[in-house]
Amino acid sequence: MDLTELLKAILGQSTAQNNMVMQNVRLPRVVTAVVCGTGLAITGAVLQSVLKNPLAASSTLGVSQGAAFGAAFAIIVFGAGAQGVSAASSVTYHPLLISLFAFLGGMVASVVVLFLSRFRKITPESMVLCGVALSAMFTGATTLLQYFADDVQVATVVFWTFGDLGRTGWKEIQIIAFVTLLMLLYSFFNRWKYNALESGEETALSLGINVTSFRVTNMVLCALTASVIVSFIGIINFIGLVAPHVCRRILGNNYVYLLPASALSGAFLLLVGDLVARQTIPPIILPIGAITSFLGAPLFLYLLFKGGASRGSR
C-alpha cells in the first residue's frame, strides 16, 4: 500500500477492505500506543516529582501490578471479561468495571507507597524494593486467582498481562484518552508547582503550595491514569520511567518543558516498541510489555546503580 492509498484508507476513501483494516485494526492500535505512551510518561514524570524519587514510575512502585490484580479480580470473580467467545473480545466486555477494579488495586499500592514515603521517609532505592515486594504480592495474588479460574478466564488474564495494544476499540480509547487528558491538563496547569517541589518541601511550602494535598491529588490521578491504561492494554513496563529520564538528560528538570517533552517521547517510545513487536518475526506480534521491558530494563539498571549521582542531579 502506498502513501496515497494509506491516507485514503485513514479518511475512509479506499476500498472497503482497506478502510476496515485501517479504521478498525491499524488506526486504533496506533492511537492506543500514542495515548497510552503519553499517559504512562506523564504519570512517571509526575510521580518522580511528588515522591522526590528518580526511580518512581507506576510499574516500579507496584501501582501497575496492583491495577493488574484489580482487573484480574474483576475478570475472574465478577466475570467482567470472560463472557466473550475469545479471550481477545472478552476483555472489553465490561470495560468500566475492569477499570474500576484496576483503579482500586492501583490505589491500594499508591496508599502504601504514599505512607512509606511520607511517614517512614525511606530512600528512593528502598522505595523501589518496596515496589518489588508489592509487585510480587499482587502478581502472587493474580496467580492465585488464575488457579481458581476456568480456561477462558485464565487465557484472558494471561494474554492480557503480557501487554497488548491490539485489543482496544474506539470506545476504550475514548476512556483512556479522557483520563490521560485529565492528567495532562492537571499536570500542565501545575507545572510550576512540580518545579518548586523539586527544590525541597520547605521551599515549596514557603511558595504557597499545600504540599500534602498536592501530593495526594497527584497520587490519586496517577493511580487512576496508570490503572485505566493497565486495565485496557495490560502492564507496559518502563515507559513511565524511561521517557521522563531521556528528557531530563536533554532538557534539565524544568517541568514546564519536561512535561510536554515526556508526553511526546512516551508516545514515540511506545509506538516504536509496537513497531518492533510487530516487525521482529512477522506475522507474529510479540507482546509489547516484553518489548518495552527489554528496551527499558538496561536503562533502569543504569539509573539504579548510578543511585546517589542521579539523585544529586535531580
Add this chain to the structure above:
Amino acid sequence: MVRVEQLGFGYTPKKTIINHIDFSVKKGEVLGILGKNGAGKSTMLKCLNKILPPSCGSVVMNGEEISTMSRHGISRRIAFVAQSNERQRMTVYETILLGRIPFMKWGVTPEDEAIIEDVIQQLNLQDYTTRYMDELSGGEAQKIYLARALAQQPQLLLLDEPTSSLDIKNQYATMALVRRIVQERQISAIVVLHDLNLALRYCDRYLLLNDGGVHAIGGDEVITEQVIEDVYGMPVCLGEIKGKKVVIPQ
C-alpha cells in the same frame, strides 16, 4: 512591622520545642536569631510562616494575623530560604522565577518577568541567568536563593543559616547583601546565624534563644560575655577592633 507574641510549638503538648516567644521587628531591620544547636532557632523561624504550625501565640504583620491566612496568602507576604536547598538541573532564571509561583495564575506574565529583571539587576546577576544551578558554587547559589525569595516581593524575609556552607568572604558578602536589600526595599529580615561576629556586623538587633525560650533580646548592648556564656555554655572575651564589637572564644 512584625510582632510575635507568646509563640509556642511542640510535636506533643508535653514536649515543647519553643515557648513564650515575644519580639518584634521593624521595617528596614535585620534581626539575628542566636543560640546553640537545638535551642529552637530553626523551629521558631518555620513557625513564623506556618511551615510548622505553632501550637499557640500569634504572629501579626502590618496588622494582619498570619495564623488565619492561607498558605498562599502567607507566601505573598513572607519569603523563606531553607537551610539546605537541593540543586536542580534548572537555570538561574528559572530558579528565580519560582519566587513568582504565589502570584501565578496560568503562567508567567510580563509583569513577573519585569520583577525578575529588577531582582537580577539589583543583585547583579546578569551574567548568571542562563547558567545551571548545579554548576554554581555555594556562594553563587545562595545569592540565587535570595533572589528567588526577593522575587516574591516579601515584606518579611526569613533566612535559616544562609551562610552555613560558605567561605568567609561569601559569608560576609551574603550578609552585606541581605542588609542592603532590607534597607533598600524597607522590608524586615529575620536571620538564624551561628557566627556571632557576623551577626554583630550585620544585624540591628539580636534574639538569643536558650532551651526554646527568649534569653535576651535587644541591640549590641545585650551581647555581653555573661549572656554568651549562659546561652552557649562557653566562656568568651568581648573586645573592640576598629570600633566594632568582636567575640573571641577563650
